[in-house]
Each structure stands twice: as C-alpha cells, then as structure tokens.
Amino acid sequence: MNKNESQIPSSAWVLPFSERRRLPRLPLESPAIVVPIRPNLRPDWKNRREAHCLDLSATGLGLACKSNDLAGPIVVGVEGSRVKGYTGLELRYREHLPGEIRFGGAIGGVGEAILNGDHLSLCYRYGPNKLDLVFSQSVLDAWAEVGVLQQTGVDLVQLCPRCLGLPTFRPGCRNCGSARFTNDQLIHHFACAFVGPVQDFEHHGELRCPKCRTRGLIVGRDFEYVVGPYRCLDCHWHDMQLEQVGQCLQCRLRFPVGQAFLKEIPTYHVDRLDPLVVCQAS
Amino acid sequence: MLIDWTHWLSVRHPDELLAFLWALILIDSTRYALSKTVMCLTDMAGDFYRWIRGERRQVEFTHCPTVCLIVAGYNEAENIRFTLESVWGSYPKLEIIVVDDGSQDGFFSQALQFAQSHPGVLVLRMPERSGKSPALNLALRYSRAEIIVAMDADSQLSENAIWEIVQPFADENIGVVAGSLSVRNAFTNLVTWLQAYEYLHSIFVGRLLSARLGILGIASGAFSAFRRTALEQTVGWDVGPGEDLDLTLRIRKAGYEIAYAPYAECQTNVPTTWRALIKQRFRWERSGIVRHHFRKHLDFADWSSANFRFGDFTVWFDVFFFNFLCMIGIVVFFVRFFLIDKPVDWWELLLTLYLCYLLFELIQVLAACIYSNYLRRDAAICAIFVFAPIYQIFLLWIRFIATIQEALFRKSFEDNFAPARVRESTWHW
Ligand SMILES: [Zn+2]
Ligand SMILES: [Zn+2]
Ligand SMILES: [Zn+2]
Numbered sequence: 001m002n003k004n005e006s007q008i009p010s011s012a013w014v015l016p017f018s019e020r021r022r023l024p025r026l027p028l029e030s031p032a033i034v035v036p037i038r039p040n041l042r043p044d045w046k047n048r049r050e051a052h053c054l055d056l057s058a059t060g061l062g063l064a065c066k067s068n069d070l071a072g073p074i075v076v077g078v079e080g081s082r083v084k085g086y087t088g089l090e091l092r093y094r095e096h097l098p099g100e101i102r103f104g105g106a107i108g109g110v111g112e113a114i115l116n117g118d119h120l121s122l123c124y125r126y127g128p129n130k131l132d133l134v135f136s137q138s139v140l141d142a143w144a145e146v147g148v149l150q151q152t153g154v155d156l157v158q159l160c161p162r163c164l165g166l167p168t169f170r171p172g173c174r175n176c177g178s179a180r181f182t183n184d185q186l187i188h189h190f191a192c193a194f195v196g197p198v199q200d201f202e203h204h205g206e207l208r209c210p211k212c213r214t215r216g217l218i219v220g221r222d223f224e225y226v227v228g229p230y231r232c233l234d235c236h237w238h239d240m241q242l243e244q245v246g247q248c249l250q251c252r253l254r255f256p257v258g259q260a261f262l263k264e265i266p267t268y269h270v271d272r273l274d275p276l277v278v279c280q281a282s
Numbered sequence: 283m284l285i286d287w288t289h290w291l292s293v294r295h296p297d298e299l300l301a302f303l304w305a306l307i308l309i310d311s312t313r314y315a316l317s318k319t320v321m322c323l324t325d326m327a328g329d330f331y332r333w334i335r336g337e338r339r340q341v342e343f344t345h346c347p348t349v350c351l352i353v354a355g356y357n358e359a360e361n362i363r364f365t366l367e368s369v370w371g372s373y374p375k376l377e378i379i380v381v382d383d384g385s386q387d388g389f390f391s392q393a394l395q396f397a398q399s400h401p402g403v404l405v406l407r408m409p410e411r412s413g414k415s416p417a418l419n420l421a422l423r424y425s426r427a428e429i430i431v432a433m434d435a436d437s438q439l440s441e442n443a444i445w446e447i448v449q450p451f452a453d454e455n456i457g458v459v460a461g462s463l464s465v466r467n468a469f470t471n472l473v474t475w476l477q478a479y480e481y482l483h484s485i486f487v488g489r490l491l492s493a494r495l496g497i498l499g500i501a502s503g504a505f506s507a508f509r510r511t512a513l514e515q516t517v518g519w520d521v522g523p524g525e526d527l528d529l530t531l532r533i534r535k536a537g538y539e540i541a542y543a544p545y546a547e548c549q550t551n552v553p554t555t556w557r558a559l560i561k562q563r564f565r566w567e568r569s570g571i572v573r574h575h576f577r578k579h580l581d582f583a584d585w586s587s588a589n590f591r592f593g594d595f596t597v598w599f600d601v602f603f604f605n606f607l608c609m610i611g612i613v614v615f616f617v618r619f620f621l622i623d624k625p626v627d628w629w630e631l632l633l634t635l636y637l638c639y640l641l642f643e644l645i646q647v648l649a650a651c652i653y654s655n656y657l658r659r660d661a662a663i664c665a666i667f668v669f670a671p672i673y674q675i676f677l678l679w680i681r682f683i684a685t686i687q688e689a690l691f692r693k694s695f696e697d698n699f700a701p702a703r704v705r706e707s708t709w710h711w
Contacts, residue, residue, distance in 0.1 A: 186420070188408070190707035193415035193521045195423060211517040222707060229406055229424065238424050240405050241394060 015276070020058035023276065028053045030080025032063055035148070037073045037110055041135060042142040053078055054102065058275045061089055062104035073109040075148060078273050085273035086148050088112030107275070114143065121267035122155045124166070129250045131157045131166045133265060140268050149268040158246065158260035165250030169257060172245035173232035177254030181242070184228030189217065195226060290630040302631060303638055305611060313604055315642035318491055318649040326652070343445045345452040348375040349507075350425035351444070354417040355435025356383040359392045366396050366403065368438040373445060378403045379421040380435075384411035389435075413700035414503065415519035422518050431507040437550040438466070439505070446546035447507045457512035457538020458530055459546070460493075460501035462486050466549040468663055473559055476673045477552040478663045483670070486544060487650045492600070493542035499597040501530045501540060505548030512538050521708040523699040524569030531579045534594055545655060560680060567684035568694035575601050576689075577711040606685070612675075613682050639671045 030053045036044040049070070054062040061076060070091065077086045088111020095102040113119060119134040133140065143149040160167050172179045185198045187207070194211035201207045207217040217223050229238045244257040300307075332338075351369055355362060362380065369378065380403065382390040390407055397403035404424060408417055418432055429448050433439065443461065450459045463485050468478035485502070492498040501507075503526035516532045519525045530540060553559040575598055581587055582598035625631060647664040654660040687693040695710050 186423075188412060188416050188420075190412075190704045191521070191709060192517075193413070193419055193519055193525075193704075193708075194517060195416050195419040224409065224412075224703075226409055226420065228420075229404065238404055240407060 023058040025057040028056045033077040035075045075111040085271040087273040152269045160248035163251045167246035171242035174243040175237035176235040177245040178234035180233040186226040315645040348427035350427035352421040354381040357387045358435035359388040361436045381417040382407045383417040419518040434504045440547040447543045450541035457533040459507045461505035461546040497600045567681045568688045572688040
C-alpha cells in the first residue's frame with residue numbers, strides 16, 4: 001500500500017474507473033517532469049522532458065511541453081502547491097501549437113503498474129507460486145536511482161531450498177517431516193513402577209496393571225497419567241518435541257525450517273499523484 | 283610403643299594369636315585376599331603361557347549388538363551435557379534416551395538442546411518426580427535395541443566403556459553385565475580418597491572375583507547393561523531404593539547369568555563430606571540385605587522350591603554369610619572385647635589385628651594394581667590403604683545400624699529416593 005493512499009481514505013485509487021470518470025476535470029498549473037519508459041521497464045532518464053500541467057482529472061492528465069517526440073508509456077511527476085507525486089500515463093492525444101506541444105493521456109499503462117503500491121513490496125504470484133516482487137528488483141532499483149521510488153525496507157521470506165517455491169510451515173516429525181503423529185497416553189503404576197499405555201491397563205471395564213496384576217486402580221492414589229512422546233505414524237520416530245517442517249507447494253519437498261532458503265526482498269515507496277485529492281480540494 | 287608391641291609379640295605363643303585371629307585368617311582372608319591372590323596368579327600364569335607361545339593378548343571387540351543407553355536423572359542440568367558428550371558417538375549402533383524425572387532446574391531443556399544437534403538422542407520426561415525406576419521403565423518402552431545400558435546422569439563413561447560392557451552378551455546366557463565404577467573426584471579430600479580406594483577394592487577387583495566365582499549378585503544402577511529379553515521377562519525395574527540389586531536378583535531368578543566387565547569404566551562423583559557419605563550408605567545398606575535378600579528374595583534360599591537353583595543360592599549365601607553373619611560376628615567380637623573381656627593388653631591385640639588385616643589388604647592392593655589399566659592413578663588411590671581397616675569398621679557400623687533399622691522399622695520405605703506417593707503405594711516387603 002502506498003503511504004499517501006492509506007493516509008487519504010477518499011483516494012482515487014480505490015474508486016472504480018466508472019466513478020472516477022464522473023469526477024470533474026480541473027485546470028492545473030504545476031511544473032511536471034516526463035520520464036519515458038524503456039522497453040525493459042527501466043526509466044529513460046536521459047530523455048526526460050520538462051513540462052507543465054494543464055489540467056487534471058481522476059482518469060487522466062493534460063500537459064504542455066516545448067518539444068515532444070515521445071511515444072509509448074511515460075511516468076509523469078508533478079510538483080505544485082496543491083499537488084505532488086508520480087503517476088503513469090498512457091498517451092492518447094498530441095496537439096502541435098505554436099511554441100509548444102500539448103499532449104495528454106489516461107492514467108494507467110505500464111507506468112501505473114510499476115508505481116502500484118501493491119507491486120512495491122512482497123507479493124504472492126499464483127502462476128509460478130512465488131513470493132517475490134512483481135517487477136524484478138533491478139527494475140525497481142532503476143526507478144529508485146532516479147528518485148521516483150524510494151527503498152524503504154527489507155522483507156525476509158523463507159523459500160523452498162530446492163526450487164525457491166513457496167512452502168507452508170507446520171509442526172511435523174523431525175525424522176521424515178510427516179504431519180501424521182500421535183501421543184501415547186501412558187499410566188505410571190506407583191506400586192510396581194510400571195509405565196505402559198492406557199489400553200494395556202484396560203481389562204473388563206476396570207484398570208488392571210499388566211505387570212503386577214493389581215486391579216481396580218484409582219487415579220492419583222494408585223497411578224498417574226504420563227503423556228508419552230510424539231510418535232510418527234509414518235516412520236515410527238519418537239520425540240518429545242515436534243519440528244517446524246516446511247513443505248514446498250510447488251515441488252513437494254519437505255525440509256526442516258532451518259534449511260529454508262532465506263531471501264531478502266526490498267520494499268519501495270512512491271509518492272503518488274492522487275487526482276482525487278486535487279479534485280475534492282477545488 | 284612399637285618396641286613394646288614387638289616385645290609383647292615375641293612372648294606370645296602362636297596358638298594364642300591364632301585363637302584371636304582365626305576368624306580373620308580363615309574366613310575373611312580366604313574369601314577376599316587369598317582368593318584374589320589365586321585369581322591373579324592363575325591369570326598371570328595364563329598370560330605367561332600365552333607369552334611363551336608367542337600369542338599377543340589384544341583387545342578386540344567382536345560382539346556389536348544394537349545398544350540403547352538410558353540416562354535417567356533428576357536436577358542434573360549441570361552435568362547432563364558432559365555426560366552425553368562422553369557417550370555420544372562412542373559406539374556405532376547407539377541410541378540414547380534421556381529421561382528427566384520431573385526436574386526443576388532446566389535438565390530437560392539442556393538435554394533437548396543436546397538432542398537437537400545430535401541425532402539419535404530422545405529426551406523423555408516424567409510429569410513429576412517419580413523416582414528412578416519409572417523413569418527407566420518409561421525409557422525402556424521407547425527403546426528398540428537388543429541391549430539396554432543404564433547409567434546415571436552425573437557420571438561419565440571412559441573410552442570404549444560401551445564396547446566393553448556389551449562383549450559378555452555374546453554368551454546367550456548372560457542377562458546382565460555389571461560395569462565398573464571409579465571415582466572421578468578421588469583426590470578431593472580424605473572422604474573421597476577412601477571411597478575411591480573402596481570402589482577399586484570392592485567393585486573393580488571385588489566384582490571380578492565374584493564374577494569368576496559365579497556369585498556376582500549386583501550390577502550397580504550407575505552403569506550396567508541388560509539384555510532386552512531379560513528386562514522384558516522381568517517387566518523392568520521395581521520401586522527403589524535398591525532397584526538395581528532387586529533387578530539383578532530377579533533377572534538371575536529368570537534363569538540368566540550375571541557377568542562383569544572390569545574395563546567398562548564409569549566415572550562417578552562420590553559424596554565429599556562424612557555427613558553425605560553416611561546418608562548415602564544408610565540408604566544403600568537399608569535397601570540391601572534385609573529388604574532384598576531376607577524379605578523379597580528369600581526364595582533364593584528355598585530348597586523346596588521348584589525354581590531353586592544352586593547357583594542362585596550361592597549368590598544369596600555369599601551375601602548372607604559375608605555381609606550379614608560376619609558383620610554380626612565382628613560386632614559381637616567388639617562388644618565382647620571392650621565390654622566383657624576387657625583384656626589388659628587390648629591395644630597390642632588390636633594392633634596385631636590391624637597389622638594382620640593390613641597384610642591382607644596389601645595383597646588386595648597388589649591385585650588391584652595388577653589388573654589396573656590406569657596404574658599410576660590406581661596406585662595413588664591405593665596409597666590410602668593403611669586407613670582402610672578403620673574405614674571398613676566405620677562402614678560396618680553403618681551397615682549394622684541400617685540393618686537393624688530396616689529389620690525392625692522398614693526404614694528404606696521412608697527414604698525420599700522415591701517420592702511419598704510412590705512410597706505409600708508400594709508393597710513394604
Ligand atoms: Zn516420521
Ligand atoms: Zn503394577
Ligand atoms: Zn520446492
């Protein structure tokens with residue numbers, strides 16, 4: 001989530017497109033910077049253009065520039081008295097006037113995808129079953145380098161050591177990783193020191209010690225219950241404690257949590273240009 | 283004083299001396315000093331014979347069954363790591379089960395920590411302190427090995443101890459193998475030194491002799507090994523104290539033999555104060571002869587029983603005669619000597635007795651040194667032997683009082699070795 005969005009509940013980014021369309025278009029005088037996006041999604045910083053805003057709506061932006069040979073998606077940064085931030089723009093029209101070129105477009109496209117707050121931190125991707133950034137870290141770093149994004153922190157994820165897929169974690173057998181285990185309920189008969197499972201004591205509806213054959217045992221006076229160790233139903237391993245076991249959802253590998261591949265994933269922040277704020281303020 | 287004594291001795295007729303010393307020479311020395319001498323000489327002759335034939339005596343371990351080592355302890359958080367480190371990896375087919383008998387000092391977490399980094403270690407826990415026997419029985423349930431080795435959590439095993447203790451099991455008739463105990467804190471003070479000498483004398487060599495004579499009747503709880511089938515037949519340990527003695531006798535009753543592995547050495551810390559020593563010995567003695575040989579296992583001496591075996595009877599008789607009758611005899615002797623006879627030459631007589639005893643003690647010291655693997659250490663321990671007779675008398679009085687207490691009041695069933703709920707519930711043999 002983008003910080004600005006979360007601070008302003010009536011943000012444009014939460015409204016459906018049809019509602020955003022109904023909001024008025026406003027004239028706006030603010031300097032802007034236009035950054036073209038390269039095919040490899042990195043910013044084409046060398047070819048950036050100074051521009052200024054003409055008008056703004058919740059769905060689009062109009063700009064004016066001295067020269068414009070732009071084509072394809074761009075990212076526009078605006079900084080004025082009432083408005084500040086970056087947005088992605090898909091060019092829709094271009095108008096040559098004496099001394100300047102006017103152009104405009106709809107908020108969206110690749111630039112919007114890159115700046116989307118959901119894409120700037122850890123994100124689960126269904127297809128490849130990965131916990132990772134949507135865009136590669138190098139792309140986001142390139143945007144951070146030119147100042148559009150800021151790196152704000154690092155997330156740590158535990159991944160499958162074999163395929164780097166996403167695992168689930170649960171308690172399981174230390175030997176084979178199985179989640180099928182039980183506990184033995186044992187009885188300690190005080191008089192003869194015998195310790196055995198409850199079912200060995202059950203005899204015609206009463207408790208009888210299989211070692212010394214004392215009958216009618218009463219809990220507390222004659223015996224106490226003892227919880228035995230966990231017993232794995234798959235490999236017959238015994239242990240008082242279970243291990244946290246990871247199981248990869250992709251390649252099915254079972255591994256102790258200590259063997260998980262630890263991956264550091266940075267998170268980013270962007271100041272978003274929020275047209276709704278401008279629209280409502282006017 | 284010594285001149286006085288030599289003078290006194292020179293005017294004595296040998297018959298007079300013999301009349302005073304006959305019991306020591308005929309009974310005590312035959313059972314202990316002379317038989318050890320015979321054993322030593324036989325072994326040395328055997329060694330000499332092999333040496334002449336050019337055969338080298340080499341240590342070779344040929345029997346390698348699966349082993350489960352059970353370490354039961356209560357509030358031993360300090361020691362458990364060292365104990366486990368001394369055994370882990372010392373034998374190829376070894377599983378280790380640590381049982382925490384409801385400790386309150388982090389014993390369980392220490393053991394768990396060790397288990398997490400060392401595969402093959404299972405840590406179990408009793409919910410409350412229950413005594414050693416149920417803890418061992420709990421572990422027995424989760425062990426799978428052919429041979430079960432039980433040891434204390436405050437002890438450490440010497441190199442190859444597990445290899446040594448499993449070798450006798452190659453013989454199918456062996457149900458229990460007793461390990462040897464040595465004192466780790468031997469030179470802390472006089473108390474521990476005397477105990478170290480006692481262990482060397484009565485456990486290291488004493489049990490070697492008993493085992494040769496086929497009358498070994500105890501495998502110490504601190505370190506002994508059991509055949510799994512024998513333990514299953516006797517359904518594990520009974521309520522202690524004295525559970526080690528009891529189990530050994532029950533396994534004997536089940537038809538198995540007891541062996542001794544003198545070089546399977548377990549090092550243990552002994553009490554460092556007289557007070558603690560007296561307390562420990564009262565516990566041992568109360569749960570010894572009267573409770574087990576005279577009450578619970580009196581059937582060893584029952585000639586009319588269908589299960590009667592002469593071998594078992596000799597085990598029982600050895601304890602009855604040398605630990606009980608001789609004790610009574612010595613007590614009677616002292617009472618008569620000091621209270622009734624009151625001879626004028628009392629100190630000369632006692633000195634003669636003492637020196638005579640010392641002579642036999644010296645023979646046993648030599649035996650210990652001949653069999654010792656650590657000659658330098660054991661020779662140093664033996665240097666205390668001049669005090670041994672006095673120490674033996676001290677222990678004898680403890681045994682005498684403890685035996686009377688047990689015979690009259692069943693004191694061993696008040697011992698905090700087992701918690702109250704267990705003591706109150708069990709049969710007071
Ligand atoms: Zn398992
Ligand atoms: Zn019972
Ligand atoms: Zn995987």
